[in-house]
Amino acid sequence: MTALLAGTWWMTHRRLSALLRRPAVLVITLVQPVVWLFLFGGLFEKVVELPGFGTGSYLDYLVPGVVIMNAVSLNSFAGMGTIDEIERGTLDRFLVTPVRRGAITNAGVAEQAISTAFQSAVIIALGRAAGAHYPGGAAGLAVLVAMAVLVGVVLAALSNTLALLVRDRNTIIGLNVMLLLPLTFLSSAFMAKGLMPGWMRHVASGNPVSWALDAGRAALSDDPDWGSVAAHGGALLALTAATVGLAVLSFGSYQKSR
Template identity: 30%
Template sequence: MSSDTATSADRAPTVYVPSSEALATVLAPGARPPRPSPLSASLTFSWRALLKIKHVPEQLFDVTAFPIIMVLMFTYLFGGALAGNPRDYLQFFLPGIMVTSVVMITMYTGVGLNTDIEKGVFDRFRTLPVWRPAALVGMIVGDVLRYVLAAVVILTVGLVLGFRPDGGLLGVLAGIGLLVVFSFAFSWVWTFFGLVLRSEKSVMGVSMMVLFPLTFLSNVFVNPSTMPGWLQAFVNANPITHLVSSVRAAMAGTSDASSMMWTMAWSVVFVVVFGTLTMYRYNRR
C-alpha cells in the first residue's frame, strides 16, 4: 500500500498541451481582419465623442444656452452706448461674439482629454492596433459638430434680433467655415495642455487665463482705433482679431485678404507646433 502511494505521489500529473495548429483553429478560425485605416479609426473615435453627447445631453448647454446669453447680454448692454441702438451694434458685433463663443468652447477638448486620461480610458486606446493619433484626431473632429452648432445658434439668434449679413448665404457659410477651421487648429493647444496638466480643473484654469485676454483684447466689441497705442499693438497681432476680421468681412460680402492670410497662417502654426508637441507627449506619457 505504501509503495503504491509513493509511486502515485512521484508520478507527475498528465497535462494536455495543445499543438499550435489546435490553438490556431480555436483562436483564429477565420482570416485576420485588416488593420483599420487612419481615417476609419479617427471617424470611429469621432462617433464615440458624439455618443458621449447623446448619453449626457447637458454637455450641449455650453453651445446652446451660453451663446444665446452672450448675444443678448452684450447686444443690449453695449449696443445703445457704442452704436446708438442695439440693432446697429449687432451688425458689427455678431460675427465677433460668434468667434468668441466658439473659440472659448474649444478648451473643453483639453478638459475631456484630461478626464479620459485620469479614468484610464486612453491607456486602453493605446493598446489597440490602430493609428496612434486616431484617438486625439477623432476627439477633435467630434468637437467640430459642437463648433458648428454654436455658430448656427448664434446666427439664428442674431437673425431674430435683426442681424442681416450682406454676404448672403455664401458669405455666412464662408465665415462659419473659417471659424471652424481655426477652432479645429486651436483645439490642439488644449490637447497639449490636457496631456501636460494634472487635472481637469488645471486645464480649465489655464485655458481661461489664456482665452480671456485673447478674446476681450481684440476687435470683437469695439474698433481698435479707439484704444491706446500700446494696446493696439497687441490687438493687431492677436490671432482672434484676424479671425474676427475675416469672418466679419465674409459675412458682409467683402474680402479682407490680409486677415484671411493671417488666420490660415495661425491655423497652420497651431496644428504644426501644438499637434507635434501633443503627439510627442502622448507617445511618451
Template identity: 50%
Template sequence: MTTLTVHTGHLTMRGLRAMLRQPAFVVIMLIQPMIWLLLFGQLFRRVVEIPGFAAEHYIDFLTPGVVVMTVLFSSGWAGMAFIEDMDRGVMDRMLSSPASRGAMMASSMAYQGVTIGIQSVVIVLIGLVAGARFAGGVLGVLVMLVAAVLLGAAFSSLSNGMALLVRTRESLIGFSTMLTLPLSFLSSAMLAKEVMPDWMATVAAYNPVDWTVVASREALSADPDWAAVLVRLGGLLAVAVAMGWIATRAFRSYQRSL
C-alpha cells in the same frame, strides 16, 4: 480609406455619442452663446456712436465676435475629455491598442468642429432674429464657419496637449482661463480696433482670435476684401496644423511619465 481616416471616424463618433447622451450639456452649449449675444448686444449697443467705430449697428458687429468667443471658450475645455479618459483608464488602453495617436487628436478636433458648427449656426439665427443683417449672405456665413472651425482646431489641440502634460482638471481650467480671457479681450471680438489703445490694436494684429474675427466680418460685409480673408484663413490653417502636430507629440511625454 487610410487607417488614420478610419480611426478618426470611429473616435469622432464615440465623442458625438457621448455628447448626445448628455442632453443637458447640449442645451447649455446652445443657450450660453445666445445669452452672450443678447446681453452684450444690449449692454454695448450704443458703442457704435463712438467716433470712428466701424459699424452702423452693433448687433451686426457683435454676432461674429460672439461666434469666435464661443469657439475659444468651448475649444479651451476640449482637454477635459482626455483627462476623463485618463482618470477612467481609457487613455492607457487606447495607447496600448493599434489606435493612431494622430487619429486620437484629429477626432477631438473633428468633434469640436461639429459642435462649433452647431453653435455658430444657432448664434447666426439668433442674431438675425435680433436684427442683424449680413450683406455677405450664405457665402459669408460659410467662410465664418470655416474660420471658426480652424480656430477651434488650433485651440482644442492646445487644450489636449496641455491635458496630456498636466493631467488634472484644476490645472487645465487654470490654463484655459489664463489663455482665453486675455486673447478674447486682445481682439476686436467686442470692440473695433479703431477705438482700442494703440498697443492693444498692435497685439491684436498677431492674435489668431482676431484673425478669425476679421476674416468673418470681412466675409459678411457688402464688399469683402477676399485677399485679407484668405491671408487670415491661411494663417489659421498654419496655426491649426502646427498645434495639432505639437499636441500629438505630447502623447510621448504622457507615456514616458507612466
C-alpha cells in the same frame, strides 16, 4: 493613410455617439453666448455712433464676435475630457491597440469642430432673429463658421496637449480662466481695433482670435475682401496644423511616462 482614416472614423463615431447621449451639454453651453449676444447687444448699442467705428449696427458687428468667442470658451476646456479618459484608463487601453495616435487626436478635433459648427449656426440664427444682417450671404457665413471651427480646434488642441503633459484639472482650469479674458478683450470681438489704444491694437493684430474675426467680418461685408480672408484664414490654418501636430506629439510623451 487608410489605417489613419479608418481609425479616425471609428474614434470620431465613438465620441459623437457619447455626445449624442448627452445633448443637454450643447444646449447648456449655449447659455453664455446667448447672454453675450443680447446683453452686450443692448448695452453697447450706441457705441456705433462713435466716429470711426465703421458700422451702423452694433448687432451686425457683435454676432461674429460672439460666434468666435463661443468657439474659444467651448474648446478651451477640451482637455478636461482627456483627463477623464486618463483617469478611467480608457486612453491607456487605446494606446496599446493598433489605432493610430493621430486618429485619437483627429477624433477629438472632429468632435470639437462639429460641436462648434452647430453652436455657431445657432448663434447666427439667433442673431438674425434679433435683427442682425449678413450682407456677405451664405458664403460669408460659411467663412465665419469655418474660422470659428479653426480657432476652436487651436484651443482644443492646446488644451489636450496640456492635459496629456500635466494631467491636472486645476492647472487646465487656472490657465484657461487666466487666458480667456485677454483673448476676449485684446481682440476685436467687441470693439473696433481703430478705437483701441495703440498698444492694445498691436496686441489684437497678433491675436489668433482677431485673425478669425477679421476673416469672418471681411467675408460678411457688403463688398467681401477675399484677400483679407485668405491672409487671416491662412495664418489661422497654419496655426491649427501646428497645434494639432503638437497634440499628436504629446501622446508620445504621455505614452513614455506610463
